[in-house]
Amino acid sequence: MSMHLISVIIPYYKGERFIAETLNSVFRQQYPNLEIIIVNDGSPVDSLVALEPFRDRIVLVSQENKGQASARNTGITYAHGDLIAFLDQDDIWTDNHLALLLPYVIGESSFAFAQGKIQEFRTDQEGHIHADEPKLHPVMIGSSLFTSKTIHTVGMFDESMREGEDFDWTVRLQETGLVGNIIPDVTFLYRRHETNYSNTPDFVQKGEFLTIRKKLERLKRDRQENN
Numbered sequence: 001m002s003m004h005l006i007s008v009i010i011p012y013y014k015g016e017r018f019i020a021e022t023l024n025s026v027f028r029q030q031y032p033n034l035e036i037i038i039v040n041d042g043s044p045v046d047s048l049v050a051l052e053p054f055r056d057r058i059v060l061v062s063q064e065n066k067g068q069a070s071a072r073n074t075g076i077t078y079a080h081g082d083l084i085a086f087l088d089q090d091d092i093w094t095d096n097h098l099a100l101l102l103p104y105v106i107g108e109s110s111f112a113f114a115q116g117k118i119q120e121f122r123t124d125q126e127g128h129i130h131a132d133e134p135k136l137h138p139v140m141i142g143s144s145l146f147t148s149k150t151i152h153t154v155g156m157f158d159e160s161m162r163e164g165e166d167f168d169w170t171v172r173l174q175e176t177g178l179v180g181n182i183i184p185d186v187t188f189l190y191r192r193h194e195t196n197y198s199n200t201p202d203f204v205q206k207g208e209f210l211t212i213r214k215k216l217e218r219l220k221r222d223r224q225e226n227n
Helices: 019-027 045-054 068-078 097-104 148-154 165-176 201-226
Strands: 006-012 034-041 059-063 083-086 113-123 129-131 144-147 180-191
Touching (some): 006 019, 006 068, 019 034, 019 045, 034 045, 034 068, 068 083, 083 148, 097 144, 097 180, 144 148, 165 201
Parallel strands (some): 006 034, 006 083, 034 059
Antiparallel strands (some): 083 144, 113 129
């Protein structure tokens, strides 16, 4: 396996409930050349205790609370890898996530990114796991592995957006015409839980509305520049 450096960027805000599971899923990749960047987005001090057992294996960067878009952008500025992956503080990679995606983003015939299917899951009060059918979801950047060139071609996440910034970024990725490779395997487990605001219809609808509005603004601007 190639020894490309992979920078893994994880925004963190009051994530003590699930961060150990998330990080352990990264460590289980058994890929030795990882740079794990946790961007603490203004969490209270007591929330950072959950990161202490991992301090010798992560790069911890702290900033005032600015939202996930800003946290991801900060992670990008600190990343040294020629490959970049994103993961949220409550989601999980399958053990073979990187092994399955890596071959498609390295070499002369490589793609701009590779993406696996996702599987949503939730845990009930008794600790039983309930998983949905696997699916392909284009907005789930956590299911992908990107070249750093792809990240910089698309540009940073829009920090003016508190909802749907990942949707907006994915739309801009599509606008570049860069080609990715989709594999049929599940490589990403998306956790649904009662404190995850991004699960709510209001959050999704606001993000979709903002993304469409910004796309229309870009189209209008492009037309004006070409006239």
